[in-house]
Amino acid sequence: MARTLFITGASSGIGAATARAAVEAGWTVGLFARSEDKLHDLAGELGDAAMVLPGDATSLAEQRAAVGALVERFGKLDAAFANAGMGLSAAGTENGNPEEWEALVHLNVLGLLWTVKAAMPQLKSNKGHMLMTGSAAGRTHIKGSVYGASKWFVHGYGGNLAQEMREWGGRCTVIAPGMVDTAFFDEGKPDKLMPEDIARAAVFALEANPRACVQEVFVMPTN
Numbered sequence: 001m002a003r004t005l006f007i008t009g010a011s012s013g014i015g016a017a018t019a020r021a022a023v024e025a026g027w028t029v030g031l032f033a034r035s036e037d038k039l040h041d042l043a044g045e046l047g048d049a050a051m052v053l054p055g056d057a058t059s060l061a062e063q064r065a066a067v068g069a070l071v072e073r074f075g076k077l078d079a080a081f082a083n084a085g086m087g088l089s090a091a092g093t094e095n096g097n098p099e100e101w102e103a104l105v106h107l108n109v110l111g112l113l114w115t116v117k118a119a120m121p122q123l124k125s126n127k128g129h130m131l132m133t134g135s136a137a138g139r140t141h142i143k144g145s146v147y148g149a150s151k152w153f154v155h156g157y158g159g160n161l162a163q164e165m166r167e168w169g170g171r172c173t174v175i176a177p178g179m180v181d182t183a184f185f186d187e188g189k190p191d192k193l194m195p196e197d198i199a200r201a202a203v204f205a206l207e208a209n210p211r212a213c214v215q216e217v218f219v220m221p222t223n
Contacts, residue, residue: 002049004074005206006030006067008057008115009084011038014133014180014202017195018081021203023049030070032057033084057084057111063118077122079129079206082115085150092144101146108150116161127169127210131202132158134176136220155216162215171213173205178220192221 005022009015011033019029019042028049031039036054043050051073055062071077085108090097112132123130138151158174165172179192197219205214 001075002026002028003078004028004030004070004076006032006053006070006077006080006115006119008032008063008082008111009133011035011042014175014177014195014198015081015083016042017199018083018202019046019050021196021199022206023047025203025207027078027206028074030066030074032063032066057114058106060114060117063114067118067122071122076126077119077128078126079131080115080119080123081131081133081202082112083131083133084111084115085133088147093146094144096144096146104147104150108147109153112154112157123165123170124168129170129206130161130165130172131205132172132174133198134158134174134216136176136178136218139176139218159215162213166213169210171205171208173202173214174216175202175205176216176218177201191223193219 005027007015007019010019010031019031022029023046030051030053032053032055033039034056039052043052051070053066055066086104088100132154134154135151137148138155142148155174158172162172177193177198181190181192181194201217201219205217208214
């Protein structure tokens with residue numbers, strides 16, 4: 001029976017690339033994001049191995065409903081990828097926009113917590129795997145960066161969660177990319193990492209022997 005992965009932020013970038021890589025590796029996937037049209041396009045590409053789950057990652061209720069629907073279709077949940085996130089248009093603290101900060105905390109921090117909370121009962125019953133998208137910005141200090149601080153949360157919480165999940169045989173992995181050429185940036189970054197590079201890192205962690213917990217994968221562009 002194929003293993004099943006729930007992905008937030010699945011409509012583009014790292015989320016969509018991970019869905020493709022996971023299906024290629026034999027997984028079934030639940031595609032969760034607000035952009036329903038993009039999800040249907042991706043599901044059309046992936047076929048019966050994919051399920052479209054429109055919803056807002058900042059809603060615990062919507063994430064719980066999506067996980068429930070995914071389990072009803074495929075029978076179980078083996079892994080979840082808390083990938084949805086956003087950046088900020090104004091850098092730093094002095095010039096930062098408090099309304100943007102509030103939206104960022106709701107998505108990058110609470111949205112990730114909601115994914116864990118929604119998925120945990122199913123993951124615990126299957127000794128499952130939690131993935132989350134961290135960042136190189138969560139491993140270094142960047143002048144006044146509120147976005148970077150949200151990723152420090154991911155790295156700190158990911159380590160804490162790994163300790164909790166280890167008690168029942170589960171695994172937790174933080175995927176930490178450097179600059180990736182995605183819609184996250186206003187201008188393309190064709191000389192940096194591609195979403196497929198990060199997707200391969202995610203599948204590497206998922207496919208590791210059950211005795212091994214790949215707790216962090218840190219991927220930087222060579223240039």
